[in-house]
Amino acid sequence: MLDRSQDLERIALIEALNVMDPALGRSLDPVTELAAFTFGTAIALISIVDADSQRFISRVGLALERTDRHHSICSCALQSSGILQIEDLRQDPRFHDNPIVAGPEQMRFYAGAPLVTRNGIALGTLCLMDRTPRVLTADEQRQLQTLARIVVNQMELKMSLGRREPISGLPNRQQFQADLSVLGRQDGGNQFTGVLLDVFDLQSANDAGQALGLKPVESLLRQASLRVQEVLTDDVQVYHVASTRFAFVVRNHDHAQVEALMQRLRERMRRPLMVGSIPMSPQFHAGLCDFRADPDEAGDLVRKCMVALNHALQTDACLCWYSADRDAHLRRRYRLASDAARGLAQDQFSLVYQPRYDLRDGQPVSAEALLRWTHPMLGPITPGEFIPVLECTALMPALSQWVIEHAFAQAARWQQLLPGFTLSINLSPRDFDNANLWTGMAERLQANGLVPSQIEVEITEGQWLHSHPAALPQLRAMAAAGVRIAIDDFGSGYSNFGYLSEVPISHIKVDQSLVTGLARSRTARLKVEAIIRLAQQLGYRTVAEGVEHESELSLLRLWDCNEAQGYYLARPMSADAVTQLVLACRAGPPSDMDSD
Structure with a gap:
């Protein structure tokens, strides 16, 4: 038996x-x-x-x-x-x-x-x-x-058949997964460490392939696979699991032993390899994960190693161990992406509006439409969390259309109650993939009895404009019709005035990371003042985001910043609250901030 x-x-x-x-x-x-x-x-x-x-x-x-x-x-x-x-x-x-x-x-x-x-x-x-x-x-x-x-x-x-990578001759990902299944049955309860290596930047490999052909690149990968095998002991099987990635499992090693092994492997891998007649330096990034050889843990090993490896790539670290917290964050992001379509269909999204003030007279002159999501299980999700997730999905344009439809309807109501009060909306780079974006917006403006000058479109600064060739013609068409174009979050990243000449903008919004705490940071003061002065000379209106203290507001007024927005002035609020605020400001005495 x-x-x-x-x-x-x-x-x-x-x-x-x-x-x-x-x-x-x-x-x-x-x-x-x-x-x-x-x-x-x-x-x-x-x-x-x-x-x-x-x-x-x-x-x-x-x-x-x-x-x-x-x-x-x-x-x-x-x-x-x-x-x-x-x-x-x-x-x-x-x-x-x-x-x-x-x-x-x-x-x-x-x-x-x-x-x-x-x-x-x-x-x-x-x-x-x-x-x-x-x-x-x-x-x-x-x-x-x-x-x-x-x-x-x-x-x-x-x-x-189908279980070996033809370039290196090593077992492939399918075989790795099959062998992990056997390991889980055979050695249940024993402790192992899974390792996933990335030995060469994929873009560099593609560039080399275009210049030299595929054979030299394949030779490089074969040389890399041999180096991995040379460092490891005979009882460690190496697998070629993706174009530039290898995997293996070590048994009964503590973290110090594994990291010492990875250091030896890194030293060997980082020596130049010849591609054609060109010496090239392989990169070395590793994702590591401890696991017990039961079927559940072994079956999820590759995914966990990918979580760790991607963190190593993002931080340019030699190696990263698997983190359950990081994994939970990634899974939450994926859940948000998968739940968003249902949320849109079930009216889980809503709009709030944050007023923007003219710094000459202290009057609220416009409001920015801000998207909110109340998830039935996760509760309120902040835009800072869900917007970057949805911008990577095909749902973002549909969500932007929802915002356009509801925000324009609200702008039309305000024109009856608050003549001259304008509305700004945010558009994502993904929205400009739609060649009919402006056509659709123009139709919604007409349907709501609005004129283009009552609307401002906010776009983020950056190189994305060059990778979306349809964006500039549509922005120019919007500006020609009278829509105001604002660069949002200016100063947070790319921040190059040179490319602004290509975009028909009217407003520059200085990012809140520079404005909040402005009075306490000499560097921030120099940057913000320089941005405002140069923007004025180029003919742009400036808006400061993230104003949270009177001291920040005083400096902005000293530098002749045109408008400001932030919690010190007004938090995001419902459309009805905006109406009451604007009516009160228009009817009442000058605001306190204009009295000094």
């Missing part, structure tokens, strides 16, 4: 080899037919014994496709070092009551050769059965064992 660990290992290997695939059974039918013909038996079977049953993946002379494992004669043959041969099953007390013996099939003779893989695991048998007692000669037994080896070779060959 096989012990439990051996049986689990065998069942895992059956899954990894995918021996239940009907295509494999069909490819083995000629061997089964040859066995029946060679030995002159009524029945020949290739039998695989799994967790609860015996399945005949190839058979001659028997209609049954499977039997209960409890009634399987082949289960006994699995434990045999050679052929299990039973001259007369009726005379054997183990099998005389077996359904295939006592039932309609009336089997008498059995001979089974275990199907033993290269790692010594028996998956099943190649067996012969007949309705009359008989005995195989020694030569016949050797022939049956030869046919059994052919069956195993065919299984392993079938499995290896």
